[in-house]
Amino acid sequence: MKLGTIIRFNTVEMEEKIRQVSELGFSHCQITCWDMSLYTEENAKRIREACEKYAVKISTLWCGWSGPTAWNFTEGPLVLGIVPVEYRFERMKDLMKGSDFAKLLGVDKIATHLGFLPENPTDPNYRPVLAAVRAIAKYCKANEQSFIFETGQETPTTLLRLIEDSEYDNLGINLDPANLIMYGKANPVDALDVFGKYVMDVHAKDGDYPTCGAKLGKEQPLGQGKVNFPVLVAKLKELGYDGTLIIEREIKGDEQIRDIKMAKDMLEELI
Numbered sequence: 001m002k003l004g005t006i007i008r009f010n011t012v013e014m015e016e017k018i019r020q021v022s023e024l025g026f027s028h029c030q031i032t033c034w035d036m037s038l039y040t041e042e043n044a045k046r047i048r049e050a051c052e053k054y055a056v057k058i059s060t061l062w063c064g065w066s067g068p069t070a071w072n073f074t075e076g077p078l079v080l081g082i083v084p085v086e087y088r089f090e091r092m093k094d095l096m097k098g099s100d101f102a103k104l105l106g107v108d109k110i111a112t113h114l115g116f117l118p119e120n121p122t123d124p125n126y127r128p129v130l131a132a133v134r135a136i137a138k139y140c141k142a143n144e145q146s147f148i149f150e151t152g153q154e155t156p157t158t159l160l161r162l163i164e165d166s167e168y169d170n171l172g173i174n175l176d177p178a179n180l181i182m183y184g185k186a187n188p189v190d191a192l193d194v195f196g197k198y199v200m201d202v203h204a205k206d207g208d209y210p211t212c213g214a215k216l217g218k219e220q221p222l223g224q225g226k227v228n229f230p231v232l233v234a235k236l237k238e239l240g241y242d243g244t245l246i247i248e249r250e251i252k253g254d255e256q257i258r259d260i261k262m263a264k265d266m267l268e269e270l271i
Contacts, residue, residue, distance in 0.1 A: 001236070001271045004028030004059060005247045005260055006203075010035055014043070015050040022054035024260065029056055030111075030201065030246045034064030039097050044104035059244040060109040060148065060174065060201045063098030065091035074214050080153060081115020082132050083125065092132055095147075096139045103143045109200060110140060110147055111174040114162075117154040121161060130165055137168040148172040148200050152179035156186050156194035163198055172200035176248070177227045178207035182217035189231050196239045204229075204263060205248040219250055222263035233270040245271070 004026045007017045010033070021029045031047070033039070051058060067087045068079045082088045082095075095112060102110050114133070118126040133147075140147040147170060149159055163171045173195050177188030192199070206225030208217040223229065233245075245267055249259045 001233075001242060002028050002059075002244045003204075003247065003264060003267055003271075004030060004244050006030050006032055006062075009033040009038060009047075014047050015053075018047070018050040018054050018056050021056050024257075025264065027055065027057060028059050028244045028246070030060045030062055030203075030244070031058055031105075032062035032064065033098070033101075036066065036094050036097050039101035041104060044101060047105060058105060058107045059246060060111050061098060061102040061105065061107050062111045062150070062174075063095050063102075065094040065112065067091065072215055073210075076153065077116040081113050083115035083117060083129055085125070085128070088128075088132055092136060095136050099136075099140050099143050099145055099147075102145060108145050109172075110145060111150055111201065113150050113152055115153055117158050117162060119155060119158050121165075130162060133162060133171070134166050134168060137166060137171055141168065141170045146170045146172050146200055148174045150174040150179065150203070151176050151188075151191070152183050152185070154185065156180075156191040160195045160198070163195070172198045174201045174203065175199045176203040176205055177229075177232055178203070178205035178219060178225060178248075181209055181226050182207040182219065184210045184217070189228055189235055192232075192235050192239060196235070196241075199236070199239070199241055199243075201243055202236070202241070202245050203248045204245045204267060205250075221249070221259040222247070223266055229266065230270055233267070237271075 180186045180188045206222045206227045207219045210217045247263045
């Protein structure tokens, strides 16, 4: 396994961010972008040149989408991902633009949050969402890419069913073990028994279970939440996973850098 961290692509000033990834001792990164106007050939060229200069490889382009977001249990189901009908078509186009940008970068995976997928396969919204996923998967396949889903708003069984029902072989999982806990959906170690063979990238993030019905659980520094990383990493090895562990710490400033370094030290021992 290789270690990396996340870069948020919200400016054209990417060389400095990629240099910092290298200075922290990482060989890989995952780039996340919520601004589709940045998907240009010029920006792709700058990023490729910076990655070559600092010997950093992009594991996955994490693609956001236009429109509102709400990371909670109340508004979230109404606005997140491609599940809400009113946002679905535009967001499909956003993800396809992300696929084209990833191709310019030479990246073979794009990831996103699909939203609160219907857990009941007879829900009237399930088949339309499945059709949307199939359309994006087909587009990514033409770009020689995988389309992978970050865990969070759905149970492992729901994600497994969606992949199976799609009948596309380029779909997979961006495992975020903390999200499974913070959304109260699963223990991530047990989730690997359900969809482990589909894991194509991993966020190394930690967190606690929710303690009220409206808000997610709290993110924590690696090793201080409920994710059992020694067992999780061992299970990934057992499954033959040899991809990246992308450290994610959703805070800013010196504390973020300190926590990323601490996570790196911990994960180096485990792998």
